[in-house]
Amino acid sequence: MKIIPLSRSTHFALASNVAYLSRYALPVLVLAIMAIALVYGGYRYGASKNPVAEAGAWRKSLTEQQQLLGQAKLKMNANLDALTQRIGLLQAHVNRINALGSRLVTMAEIEAKEFDFLHTPAMGGPDSELSPGGYESQEINKILELLELQLLEKEQQLSLLDDVIIDKTLQGKTKPEGRPVVDGWISSAYGYRNDPFSGKRQFHHGVDFAGAEGSPIFTVASGIVANVKKHPQYGNMLEIDHGNGYITRYAHTSKILVEVGQVVKRGQQVAEIGNTGRSTGPHVHFEVIKEGNTINPSNMIGG
Structure with missing residues (x-):
């Protein structure tokens, strides 16, 4: 190389x-x-x-917008269907209120024309012509407004009917009269006495009726149960408001059979004799209160 x-x-x-x-x-x-x-x-x-390319891009964007719109419409239809079901429930409640009101009118023997629960305001639009998706939003708003008016009307009717029934039930029977027990005897009268616990002379604001535990206690006048509670001194106690300033109190009970707000009639059993609270044995402490002050019930109970 x-x-x-x-x-x-x-x-x-x-x-x-x-x-x-x-x-x-x-x-x-x-x-x-x-x-x-x-x-x-x-x-x-x-x-x-290129116009062709631009058209393709716009078609793609339009397809995406249509998909979003379709999803929104599905969601809206689902909400409308839910509202439609709620409207059906509200209408069912209105129907039950109407049935209850009509029954109360019949039981109270009140002129039906004064409380016509079977008459309801007209609600327009044939249901059979609705679209498969149910009510439209405008129809729902209109129906809800009508239902609101119906419920308000029924509430006013029931409130008036309640007052009429109470007046009719309590008429002439609201002044306390008679004894709260049938089988029992007066063990302590109204007025000054020696306190069974301290031995000191103190004022006794009611009349004690001794009896067997569990014996029935009856209300001495028609009224509305105003108070039910467990008191440290009175034990299981209830008070009944008879109107005209009268209230009766039943204390030391073993069991109370009524609730606050309940309407009771004269002679109705409301409790049972007991030994609760500050008590030396089974009895009921009975008080009559007039305008906020206790009064001597001796004339009312006949002894």
Whole structure:
């Protein structure tokens, strides 16, 4: 193998060629690349401005919007269906209130024309013509307004009917009269006495009727149960408001058979004799209160 050494003239020629390429050929190459890039970019830009391409993009966007709108409509229809079911429940409640009111009118022997629960305001629109999705939103608003008016009307009717029934039930029987027990005897009268626990002379604000534990206690007048509670002194106690300032109190009971707000009639059993609270044995402590003050019930109980 022969090694051909480069002469100084050959080395100079190569260096000259490289310098020439660096000065003239490389800038031309860069310009060529830039021209190609500009042509490609222009093509892409022209494609983006292509009406066909733009229409395709708009169709895609429109499809997405339609899908979102469809989802919203499905959700709205579901809400409307739920409201429709609630309207049905409200109408059922109104029907039950009407039935209850009519029954109360009959039981109280009140003129039916004064409390006509069977008559309801007209509610327009044939149900059979509704779309498969149920009520429309405007129809729902209208029906809800009508139901609100119906419920308000029924509430007013029931409130008036309640007052009429109470007046009719309690008429002529609200003044306390008679004894609260049948089987029992007076073990402590109204007035001053020696306290059974301390032995000191103290005022006794009621009359005690002793009897067997569990014996019935009856109300001495018609009224409304105003208070039922467990008292530290009176034990299991209830109070009945008879109107006209009269209240009767029954204390130390073993069991109370009525609730607050309940209407009771004279002679109705309301409790049982017991030994609760501050008591030395089975009895009922009976008080009559007039305008906030206890009074002597001796004349009322006949002894």
